[in-house]
Each structure stands twice: as C-alpha cells, then as structure tokens.
Amino acid sequence: MKEYSDEELLSMFSGGDNPNYAFNLIVKKYQEPIYWHVRRLVISHDDTNDIVQDVFVKAWQGLDKFRKDAALFTWLYRIATNEALSFLKKKKRRYLLPLVDVSKQLEESLEADVYYEGGEMEKTVQKAILSLPEKQRVVFNLRYHDEMKYEDMARILDTSVGALKASYHHAVKKIQKYISTD
Amino acid sequence: MEKENKHHIAEELKALGSSLDPPGNDQGFRVPEAYFDQLHGSIQDRIKEKGQRQFAGFTVPGAQRLVPLMATFLLALIVGISLLWIRDDGLNGQLALEPDREALDYYAMEMDQLLLYDLVLDSDITAEDILFGLDDGLGELSLYDDELMEELFEQSRYFGIDSQYLLSSLD
Structure with a gap:
C-alpha cells in the first residue's frame, strides 16, 4: 500500500470527497508510534487502548482547524502526550497519590499486565x-x-x-x- | 516523521556513561494478537459513536458553558419581569392587591404632608368631605371607608399629628 506524506493526507482530508478515508489513512500511519508512546507512559495496555482512541477522536474533531504549516506527527504526539499526562494526573487525584506512589503503582501495573x-x-x-x-x-x-x-x-x-x-x-x-x- | 540517527543516540548515551542498550529494544511490551489490524476500526467506531451522541443531544462546541449562562439569563429575565409586574400592580411594593385597595394605597402614598394638612387640619372640613375628595372618580370606594380612615390615622402618625387632634378636626 502506498505510504502518503502528511501533506498529501491533509489535502485529501480537507479537499477530498471522502475525509473519512483520508483520516483512516492518518490513523493507520500513526496508530503504532502513538500507541507505543502512550503505552510507555501509562504502562497498562487497557489504559493505553482507551487513551489512543481518545487521541484520534480529538484529532478527528480538530483536524479541520489544524494549521497546515505545523507537522502532523508533532501535533498528534502533542495530543497523545497531553492525554497520557492528564490520565496520570487524574489517577493521582483519584487515589490522592504522591509522585513516588504513582511510580510504585505503575510498577505494579507493569508486573500485573498480561501484555508485558x-x-x-x-x-x-x-x-x-x-x-x-x-x-x-x-x-x-x-x-x-x-x-x-x-x-x-x-x-x-x-x-x-x-x-x-x-x-x-x-x-x-x-x-x-x-x-x-x- | 524523520528519526534521529540511531548512532547519534548511542554515542550520546556512551558519552553520558550509560550502560543502556542502543535504542530499538521493545522493553518487553506486547499487544494482543492482531491488535493494530483492528485499532483503526475501533477508532472509527468511537468517532461514529461520539458523533451520534452529539447529534442525539444536539450538542455544539462550547454548549456546556452556554447552558449555565442561558439559565442565569432566563432567571434574571423572570426576576426582572416579576419586579416590573410588582411595580405596576402593587405600587407600595406589595403583591397583587385587589383593585380598590390598590387605589387606596395609591392615594395614601400620594398624600404628602401638605395634602394632609389641607384635608385634616382645616377645621371646616368633615370626614365626609375628605372621603368625597378622595372618592372622586373611584366609584365603589365607600366600601373601604374604614380602611381609608386607618390610612389617614397612619399618615397623621407618620407626620407627628396627634390622632385625637385629627379626630377633633374631623368632627
């Protein structure tokens, strides 16, 4: 399958007849690096799966406003980083955990994760x-x-x-x- | 995405005295079988689901912030209309009085000190004269004579006129 450049994908998305198809190609191109980036931050596969889906939903919602002079992959990484960090922040707040205990909990997730x-x-x-x-x-x-x-x-x-x-x-x-x- | 040369990263690690392997090791993380073949499908489903939910709820961007604003605006509108209605219907700031009582209140409110002196302290006039004067154009006002007298006493007390003196003036 032909690998399209980011510029081609963006013009297919904004100018083409089928933005869904163009977006699907964007997802296929970036799903793996985004998944691994998030996975290394939140450790658990299930949490990562949820976050990655949210990242691409947000990208879909914001892609028509995306500035074409910025690189698509840096934008996607930025959304993914923010989503992963805010997930960890929520986790910390939910369990009232200090930083040390968050890393302890992530270590436990690592031990417990069947996909590790x-x-x-x-x-x-x-x-x-x-x-x-x-x-x-x-x-x-x-x-x-x-x-x-x-x-x-x-x-x-x-x-x-x-x-x-x-x-x-x-x-x-x-x-x-x-x-x-x- | 153009990657950094692996060699540069390895050299950098070496310079920092690190014993870490050069990048490229997956560090033991795995995913379920065929996960990446299905992930884009799950994402498309999630997008459709979100779209349907938004359509069902007629949500628009920023709508969540608009709801409390609209509620506050409506509340302020209702309070404003109510206050106007109170001002129009009950001139003393009282709610919904019967029409004749409203007229009495109007006269009581309008009765300033000069009018009271004119009406009460002039020894030549009687209570009937006063009532007749106030009754001008009010039709059935006589039904409320007692209330009118009470109002006169109250006004006189307010202006420091002794009620006995008032009565003797009216006789």
Whole structure:
C-alpha cells in the first residue's frame, strides 16, 4: 500500500470527497508510534487502548482547524502526550497519590499486565524509567525509544532544545544510577 | 516523521556513561494478537459513536458553558419581569392587591404632608368631605371607608399629628 506524506493526507482530508478515508489513512500511519508512546507512559495496555482512541477522536474533531504549516506527527504526539499526562494526573487525584506512589503503582501495573513479557534486566530498566518525574520520562522516551530529534521534541513539548538536552542528560544519569545500585 | 540517527543516540548515551542498550529494544511490551489490524476500526467506531451522541443531544462546541449562562439569563429575565409586574400592580411594593385597595394605597402614598394638612387640619372640613375628595372618580370606594380612615390615622402618625387632634378636626 502506498505510504502518503502528511501533506498529501491533509489535502485529501480537507479537499477530498471522502475525509473519512483520508483520516483512516492518518490513523493507520500513526496508530503504532502513538500507541507505543502512550503505552510507555501509562504502562497498562487497557489504559493505553482507551487513551489512543481518545487521541484520534480529538484529532478527528480538530483536524479541520489544524494549521497546515505545523507537522502532523508533532501535533498528534502533542495530543497523545497531553492525554497520557492528564490520565496520570487524574489517577493521582483519584487515589490522592504522591509522585513516588504513582511510580510504585505503575510498577505494579507493569508486573500485573498480561501484555508485558520483559525479562529481569528489561524490568529493571523500566522501573528506573518509571522512577523519573513524568515530564522527564516523556523526554527520555521520545529521545531513546522514539528516536526523535531534539527539534521535533521541542515542537511537541513547547520547550527549548537546550532544556530538553539537559533534561535527557539528567534522566540518563538517574537511570544509570538506579541500574547500578539495583 | 524523520528519526534521529540511531548512532547519534548511542554515542550520546556512551558519552553520558550509560550502560543502556542502543535504542530499538521493545522493553518487553506486547499487544494482543492482531491488535493494530483492528485499532483503526475501533477508532472509527468511537468517532461514529461520539458523533451520534452529539447529534442525539444536539450538542455544539462550547454548549456546556452556554447552558449555565442561558439559565442565569432566563432567571434574571423572570426576576426582572416579576419586579416590573410588582411595580405596576402593587405600587407600595406589595403583591397583587385587589383593585380598590390598590387605589387606596395609591392615594395614601400620594398624600404628602401638605395634602394632609389641607384635608385634616382645616377645621371646616368633615370626614365626609375628605372621603368625597378622595372618592372622586373611584366609584365603589365607600366600601373601604374604614380602611381609608386607618390610612389617614397612619399618615397623621407618620407626620407627628396627634390622632385625637385629627379626630377633633374631623368632627
């Protein structure tokens, strides 16, 4: 199947006879990276599944107002990041949890998730990542797992490249320390 | 989405003294079988479901914020109309008085100190004269003579006129 560029998909959506078809192509193109980005933040597959569906519903509702000069993938990542972080915030509020207990709870989700099959080393690395503050975790995941350029990350997170580099470096050091002392 | 060169990321990790593997490891996360083949279908279903729910409820963007505003506006409108109605129907700020009582109230309200002096303190006039004067154009007012007298006493007390003096003036 032909892979369309973002520009082609957007003009198919706004100018074509079948916006549903164009949107379906957008979903097919981005569902996997968006899913993994959210999954690494909220850990549980079921929660991720709900959030990803919400992300694309929001994208559908806002796509006609989307500025064509911005990149589609950074916009989708931005929605996904906001949805995942607000899910974690709601969880924290619902159970009145401090930050440490949220990461503990996410670790428990990791252990309990039937769709997680990591070995001991992988679990240790995951726990180290979960011990990071949420926003630092987002930065680490985007750079390390999504292999994203700092410039794109800056557009998603609305932060400077310098601040992102500093944040990523801190995150890597903390993870290294966690792994070494575990 | 153009990815960063894996080599750059690995070099960066090395420079930071990290023992993490280069990126690309899935870290043990899995999804149900054929999940991604069905995900776009679930998303389309969710969009349709949301669309139907919105259509069924006639929701428009920002409608949730409009509802309390509309309710406040309607409440203010009702209160405003009620106040106008009270002002029109009960000139002393009282609700729905019977028509003749309204007329009496009107005269009582209109009766300023000069009028009272004119009516009461002039020893030449009688209560009948006063009533006749007030009765002008009011038809069945005589049914409420007692009330009118009470009103006169009240007004006189208000203006500091002794009721005995008032009565003697009326005799």
